[in-house]
Amino acid sequence: MTRSTAAKIAVRGIWMTFPPMERTQPGIIVLEDINLEVADGELICIVGPSGCGKSTLLNIAGGFLEATSGEIRIDGLPVAGPDPRHIFIFQESSVFPWLTVEDNVGFGVKRSDPAERKRVVDHYIEMVGLTGFGKAFPRELSGGMKQRVEIARAFAAEPDVLFMDEPFGALDYLTRMKLRSELTQIWQRERKTVLFVTHDVEEAVQLSDRVVVMGKRPSRIRDLVTVDVPRPRDLDNPVCRHLRDHIFRVMGLDHSGQSIERPGAADGTDLGEGSQTVLIRKAGG
Amino acid sequence: MRSKVESLLLPLTVAVGFICGWHLAVRWSGTDIFPTPKEVVLGTVELARKGVLIKYIVASLFRVSAGYLLAVFIGIPAGLLMGWFGRARMAFNPALQVLRPISPIAWIPVAILWFGVSDLAPIFLIFLASLFPITTSAMAAVQNIQINYIRAARNFGITGLELFRKVVFPAALPQILTGLRLALGVAWLVVVAAEMISVNSGLGYLIIDARNAGKRYDLVVAGMAMIGLIGLGLDWLVRRMETLDEVRWGLSGR
Missing domain, CATH: 3.40.50.300 (P-loop containing nucleotide triphosphate hydrolases)
Structure with missing residues (x-):
């Protein structure tokens, strides 16, 4: 140092x-x-x-x-x-449109155990108020919801x-x-x-x-x-x-x-x- | 509901009108060479009975599949690499852009020289015809990827081959698919032309053979109609792929 x-x-x-x-x-x-x-x-x-x-x-x-x-x-x-x-959140959503909300939020999750992964993903989806939208694709969401996915994805990586x-x-x-x-x-x-x-x-x-x-x-x-x-x-x-x-x-x-x-x-x-x-x-x- | 009925009714009306007009035109002109719609249908039935129709369709489809798939397996990776690496693009793109505007038909003499009168000649022509649109679209697709997707992936620690598999390829897929559809249309056009010259089976051969072997214009038109219908079917198949969730986001007219 x-x-x-x-x-x-x-x-x-x-x-x-x-x-x-x-x-x-x-x-x-x-x-x-x-x-x-x-x-x-x-x-x-x-x-x-x-x-x-x-x-x-x-x-x-x-x-x-x-x-x-x-x-x-x-x-x-x-x-x-x-x-x-150190995760960066962009102005125009960089949520991946080919992945579901769940897969987007799980993208940066480091845990390897599937049950643990799911717990983390569900937790952050709930945190941004998107429970029930896990299987949805970004194009089915409004701009605000997409930005919520972006925020959940960032937090789920536990930066x-x-x-x-x-x-x-x-x-x-x-x-x-x-x-x-x-x-x-x-x-x-x-x-x-x-x-x-x-x-x-x-x-x-x-x-x-x-x-x-x-x-x-x-x-x-x-x-x-x-x-x-x-x-x-x-x-x-x-x-x-x-x-x-x-x-x-x-x-x-x-x-x-x-x-x-x-x-x-x-x-x-x-x-x-x-x-x-x-x-x-x-x-x- | 109205639009659904209309979308069936309108083209059907046009088809019926076209067939009636065709029939009347043949009758009024008094030609005995050009067939009426009815004679074409009978000709098609005759071909089907003899078993040549299915045989020729299979032969044409086989050539298209072989050449097209070869082009897919070479063109997509080549296009992805050229889209991603500026150096590769710099090196190969000019050659690609020079070869691209040469009609596959112009390659027929060369194909016969290299492959003789065999299945290989038309397969080679279809390969060439499909390769350029597939490679070009894959390359453009990678160049058009929203930079934020790549940046976000890198931020999550994704690099190298994993970046290609998880982000570059799926992000490019919608535009790649557009290229695939274009290429399949071209491939189907080319197989017919190639078969007219360098082989003795297939729908292209059917048309030229019916003409040469006895001016059977009912069979010529029957062959043309089959080509149109199968082309429509192929396009429909690719369009089905465009409704998948993995690519729908990137295609207009959802």
Whole structure:
């Protein structure tokens, strides 16, 4: 061990540059010096405007992309590629359409004993509320149900880290609300370390222990917001509302979605009303 | 329910109309070479009585099966590998794309040169005719696989041959099946052409022989009708496979 740290995931000095479209132009810097420590069992959301590189960061952590420089360590070991202990959940369902729900959920199950396997599969199918759909094929399911299968399949592999890349992004509003609250319950029971990328600020506030707020390209971490509100969270809770508005401001938008041009608004120090500062604890960054 | 009745009734009406029109056209034109529908039916019965009909059908089907299956066993693995490995595609795809537009009919002289007048010549032609659509579709199928399936499988620790068996092949299967169906249609077209030239049995031979041996156009048309009906049957068989749950997800018109 080169470094003694309690962090489950340690992101250190990540830079990411994509090659330019034309050779004469410089490369596009997507991520600029990202540093982050995630504790074991923590649920962290990464929010930012689209194209800010939040997905790129998650893909690097998942082992699907290599950073230009810097490293990500999980359990003290550098990420070298996809790993069954760290499962990635995609936005467009990657549920295998040629397998039944049961076979999908069982895909990553490591147990070899058939009875044990079945128990694990049934448990996670039940966990996502799909009992009775085990023999169904994905094409017979709605978008929300498919995403539930994806979540069950990830948990059934018994990973200790989950990377979720806008997993509810393609779903309708009501389904998204429902899955959010279900994910909260599941996470409270299973206590996996979760890195969750979303562009939905309310989703981030409702789900996470801490919210990583990223700015436009090249992305740095603009703020790290701790959400100290007991779950399940009501978005009408004044603390949640304030945090949401704060995050919008850090991202350079006001609540109604209009750009804030004021200097200082983007760095998260200018919160407008003094009373909010109490609710926000900046941690690192 | 209405659509089901209609889907039977409409084509049946067209068939009846076609046969009536055919009958009348033969009558009014006063031809004594081209047969009426009734004469074709009688000709078919005559062929069946003599036992040649079943013999020729079996001969044609045997050639198609042999050449087609050979193409399946070579074309699918070749296509999968070319779809998966960029290097293999780079090396072999240009050759494939040059050979593909050459009609199998153009190969007939070459086939006779290599295999003589035997079963092997038409089998070779059918093999060639089926190989290109099967290989090309398998290759395209692998290239079109949603990257997320591969990424998810890798994430679960699946690699190498297991990745091929568990993800690449099933993900490519619907499009492979489309290629198989296309290839079977082509194979059936080609067997008839090949039999007209290089063998002395089969439905293609029946047609050319009936013409040459006494201008028996009732038997010519009987042979043509058999070819059409069997082609329809083969297509129906492949379509049955397309309703399997393992491939239905990837085919339109469920």
